[in-house]
Amino acid sequence: MEDRPAFDPEGRYGRHLILPEIGPEGQARLGRAAVLVIGTGGLGAPVLLYLAAAGVGRLGFADDDVVSLSNLQRQVLHSTPRVGDLKTLSARDRLADLNPEITLEPHALRVSADNIGALLEGHDLVIDCTDTLPARHLINRACVAAGVPLLSGAIAQWEGQIGLYHPASGGPCYACVFPEPEAPPPVQSKGVVGALPGVVGARMALEAIKFLTGAGARLKGKLWMVDTLWNAERVMATRPRANCPVCGGKGGSC
Template sequence: MKLDLSENEIQRYSRHILLPEVGGTGQVALKNASVLVVGAGGLGAPVALYLAAAGVGRIGLVDDDVLELSNLQRQVLHVTHAVGQKKVESARERLTALNPEIVVETWDMRLDAQSAHDLVSRYDLVCDGCDNFATRYAVNAACVRAGKVLVSAAAQRFEGQLATFSPTQGGGCYNCLYPETDGQASGLSCGDAGVLGVVTGVMGTLQATQALKQILGIGQSGIGQLLMWDALRMKFTTMTLSADPACPICGGEHAHG
């Protein structure tokens, strides 16, 4: 564990350190933290950028896609000359250019139940912004099994959702909110339904905010709440979530390992 900051880090993070809620101690906590970001697309882009800028010491990026021109309307982590490149490689180049003080680990793969568990167990916290239900369920189950906080976001058309789940702090898990069914595997993605690019930016930034608050232990955790944003009406709505006692992932004996 690293217990101090270099002179460069003190200068880089000076606006954080000025905050009483963060200070030098909080910045060291960020330096020692690790976050797994699932998806390097519209949501993962702002998440990774802000975690890197904030000084989270180790960031893992999981994505198996190649960058396409149509991605650039919302995936602001990437640039035009990287089209055709693997997203994780493009992302690593941008993040290390932004902050060479951090470690960026890349995983060019699509997660399944086993690989999700293997990766999730290596990090303190997980931010999931992937675009398919199968991966979301695998990541959720891995977080429950490993006792990791999961910050999950989604965006489609002009709307976004954000929820923070913790197996040990109440509020249930992703499967409690969206029980796994065969029908959900065919749900529309951004590629099918479209999305206003900035909606993914707002939701991803909120996701990064929740992750940083969790690491720093400040503010309201958001665990047990679903935040919904309607961009056209500029309206935020918050709903309370509760655990499903019959949930096969976190309910009953599964909630205790």
């Protein structure tokens, strides 16, 4: 992508180019951006689809799982013929079909303390689409250490939440808002309505686009929560925690 996309309302990014909050400059920022998405399942599916479609220039994604039949009720990035394939390869092929103009970097691995530092290098934003507390805290610690902003989402049953964590620019880290438990509770699936990851994942992609382009109000120092069963939605203010063992509450006031 050129630094300044041609102002063509019928081109691939035409509907972005005519938005005053994005325009050619914002679209150019998306084209220069490097985003790492960890998890290509329920939340990762819409996040990756919308960021690829938006023209994020370099899109990395990590997952060690394979596509299973039970995924397809909600993980719309994948398809029935790809059952048994690595999710990263299924995602790569679908995203390449959607937008061949961007760089795709699949990482078929489970994120760990040994590899996450190298994975984060060179990225402007990390998006956590994992589904366990240990993974979320591991990713948060790595992002704080690297000074990389983290957009983290979670879903269960009918509810979802999203926060943007970036102590280096004055906000809290994930552990400020959700302190790491001494012993994480066992993973127990309580089910999830199939469309919920689409609702929350699309909102995560939207927040990523706003963050990368500078459009509108971002979620730093805020936690967006939704209960889709009862049509309830709210935004709660968050702040650094003085005794946070991860960031030390160095973000300052929100």
